[in-house]
Amino acid sequence: MINQIETFTESKHFRIKRVTEGVYATVSVPGTGSVGNAAIINLGNSTLVVDTFTTIEAAQDLYEAAEFLTGNSVSYVVNTHWHSDHTTGNQVFSQNAQIISTTTTRHIMNTFGRERLSQQLSNPEAIYKAIDEFEEKMQLETNEHLKNEMKGEIASNREYMKMLPNLVYTLPTITFDQQMTIHGSDRTVQLITYGGGHTQSDTFVYLPDEKIAVMGDLVLSKHHPVMIHANPKEWLNILDRVEQLDIETIIPGHGEVCSMEELYGVRTYIKKIMGMVEEAVQNKRPIDEILVPGEYQEWNLSTYFNANLKKVYELITEKED
Ligand SMILES: [Zn+2]
Structure with a gap:
């Protein structure tokens, strides 16, 4: 198996990281067509892919890697949320696979996402x-x-x-609202949503037996959480609920495979951003004076820091009106 993986590290878009037997993170290489991470899960008699990258070419590599690593064609694709770095590659899988998301995620893709694309x-x-x-x-x-x-x-x-x-804009074919379970011959996976935090609706994939969760962008590792479409308070609530599950390993939406530490890190980050903006508002200081705190200076997606402040500022001041 290990040799097989090494012969496929050819994709310029991602590196394959084996998390456990039959579970692989495909970790994005910066500056390529992947942008976000994806995951490949061997269910035994079928294969599940979580998220589909930003370009057709990157998704094609993901498709080939999934078949190569599991020996099955991909039967299921999960879109954790509507953002293009997790959904644009859908078309590559649509012929043989059912694409699954929450009802809300599909709705946003079919309205806002579609309109944005036509623009x-x-x-x-x-x-x-x-x-x-x-x-x-x-x-x-x-x-x-x-x-x-x-x-x-x-x-x-x-x-x-x-x-x-x-691009052939490809929507999910199966939707759910709270939880859905896929029972493979070797492995059971749960698709869970606790509502919207990072976006209007976020799904994660939970493997209870292996104590692994593929978190989408609810958890990032050494990357600024992206808050431009976020509901920060709900995001914190969701993380509190995820904490109740038995999870040891996290495949994050961006960054390296990690642990619950990174989930706690996202929680701290969101609270910190909210605190800094609230303080600026109270002191009547402009938010563009706020600098990236030292502990986050090496984190990636730093171009989102100011946008995160702005989003939280809008949410706070909107409430005061
Ligand atoms: Zn993303």
Whole structure:
């Protein structure tokens, strides 16, 4: 098995990390067409893939890796949430697999997601222009960490734009509202949603026997949690409920395979962001004066830090009106 995996580390989009027999994290390589992580789970007589990356090419590699590692074609795909780095590769799997999400996630993909895509398709020049402008900004950036991150973001965005004309927007085919269980011949997995925290609806995949959870973007490892579509309070509630489960290993939405420590880290981060914004509002200070706290300076997705502050600011001030 180990040799087989090593012969497939060829994909430029991800690295394969074996978590336990038959469970693999496909960890995104920055600046490629993956952007987020995915996971491959061998159920025995069938195979489940969690999330499908940003580009068709990356999803194609994921599809091949899944068949190679499990010896089965992919029967099930789970979309943990609607964000494009977890769903755009769906089309690669749609012929043979059922694609599963919550009702809300499918609804958002079918409305907001679809509209956003048609806007992108009707005016790609605007996006290319925005990427070019971001590239100019990147060249002037003096913080090396941030500069590298911007470089990766630009490369991934260019991959996405290159793919766009070939994209067949593919929605989930099966939806659920609270929990769904798939019983394979060798393994049982639970798809669970506790509502929306990172987005309007977030699913995670729980393997109770193996004490493994594939968390989507509810848990990230050494990456800034992305709060632009978040409900921070609900996110904290969800993490409290996840904590009640018996989990030892987490495959996060971004970053390396990790443990409950990273879940606690996300909780601390969200509370910290909320606290900093509340303090700025109370002291009538602008939020753009807030700097990335020292403990997060090496974390990736740092380009989202200011957007996170802004989102929390909007939520706080909206409530006061
Ligand atoms: Zn993501």
